[in-house]
Amino acid sequence: GDSVTQMEGPVTLSEEAFLTINCTYTATGYPSLFWYVQYPGEGLQLLLKATKADDKGSNKGFEATYRKETTSFHLEKGSVQVSDSAVYFCALSVETSGSRLTFGEGTQLTVNP
Amino acid sequence: NAGVMQNPRHLVRRRGQEARLRCSPMKGHSHVYWYRQLPEEGLKFMVYLQKENIIDESGMPKERFSAEFPKEGPSILRIQQVVRGDSAAYFCASSTYVEEKLFFGSGTQLSVL
Numbered sequence: 001g002d003s004v005t006q007m008e009g010p011v012t013l014s015e016e017a018f019l020t021i022n023c024t025y026t027a028t029g030y031p032s033l034f035w036y037v038q039y040p041g042e043g044l045q046l047l048l049k050a051t052k053a054d055d056k057g058s059n060k061g062f063e064a065t066y067r068k069e070t071t072s073f074h075l076e077k078g079s080v081q082v083s084d085s086a087v088y089f090c091a092l093s094v095e096t097s098g099s100r101l102t103f104g105e106g107t108q109l110t111v112n113p
Numbered sequence: 114n115a116g117v118m119q120n121p122r123h124l125v126r127r128r129g130q131e132a133r134l135r136c137s138p139m140k141g142h143s144h145v146y147w148y149r150q151l152p153e154e155g156l157k158f159m160v161y162l163q164k165e166n167i168i169d170e171s172g173m174p175k176e177r178f179s180a181e182f183p184k185e186g187p188s189i190l191r192i193q194q195v196v197r198g199d200s201a202a203y204f205c206a207s208s209t210y211v212e213e214k215l216f217f218g219s220g221t222q223l224s225v226l
Contacts, residue, residue, distance in 0.1 A: 036217075041119070043204055043217035044156070089155060100146065100169065101215060103155040 002027045004090050006104035011109050015081055021075040021107045023064075023090035030090040031075040033057075033066055033099065038087040047075075047088070080111045117142075117207050118187075119218035127226050132192040132199070134221045138207030145188040146215060147180060150202040162188060195225045 007022040025031065032051045036044040048057030053068035062077045073090060090104040117138040126132050143164050148156040154183050161169040168175035173180070177195075182188040190198055202222050206215040 041219075043119075043219040044206075045217070046214055049214070100158055100161055101148075101156075102158070103148075105155040 002031070002092060002094060002102045004092055004102055004104035006088075006090050006107050009106070010108035010110060013084055013109070015111055015113050016079045017107070017111075019075070019077040019080045019084075021088055021090075021109070023073045023104060025071050025073065025090075027071075027092055027094055029079065029094035030047050031094045033064070034091040034093070035062070035064055035073070035075050036089040036091060036103075038089065038106070044089065080109075082111045082113050085102070085109055085111045117205055117216050117218035119203075119205050119221050121221060122219065123224070125224045125226065126195050129194050130194055132195050132223055132225075133139045134162065134190040134192075134203050134205075135187045136190070136205030136207075136218060137187040138205075139152055139216050142207035142216070144208045144210060145182050146206045147188075147190050147206070148204045150204060150220075152201070156204060159190075174195045191193070192223075195223075197225045199223060 004025045025032045035047040037047045038044045047108045048059040050057040050066035053066055064073050064075045066073055075083040087106045087108050089106045093101050119141055120135050124132055126169040145162045149159055150156045158172040158174050160180045165184050177193045179191045202220045204220045206217045206219055208215050
């Protein structure tokens with residue numbers, strides 16, 4: 001079946017540090033890939049997405065590139081801020097499941113001033 | 114355009130009681146998804162509904178759990194005879210038919226004493 005694996009957390013960084021959160025996937029079809037962010041006490045918000053190989057999703061300084069050859073969708077940001085502290089979820093959906101998402105375990109990011 | 118509305122935000126039940134969680138999708142959205150987030154885990158798909166129809170309930174526990182999305186009114190996730198293991202955050206999401214983007218509510222935190 002479909003699955004998403006994220007790097008283990010939690011991740012703690014200082015402000016302005018470089019961020020990478022690894023995400024790999026397995027899917028029976030040709031998936032779309034997503035990163036969602038969950039701020040404390042809130043629901044998930046879509047951060048970025050990519051729908052085909054070599055697409056780069058970007059938003060708020062975050063980027064992720066759809067790598068079909070390595071089945072990966074790593075999240076990166078060049079300079080994190082305290083306000084980026086949240087839980088980040090990698091997810092996929094395949095055509096046969098409609099909008100149903102399969103999520104990774106989530107990675108807690110804490111950015112210290 | 115209001116977002117996905119879930120209520121209550123927090124729900125406390127004693128073992129053996131019933132829990133009813135409500136979700137009003139975004140205006141114009143006719144597809145609703147329920148996810149459960151257990152402590153320290155990612156979101157797990159439970160059920161996918163359209164108006165008056167259950168499309169995919171493969172993630173629902175076989176007993177005590179049910180969901181509906183009537184022609185009028187919110188979607189309801191119902192848990193009968195709750196047990197402590199049901200304590201979790203329950204998130205609802207909605208979408209239009211052709212879009213893959215899901216909009217999430219802020220969730221209902223269920224605590225079973």
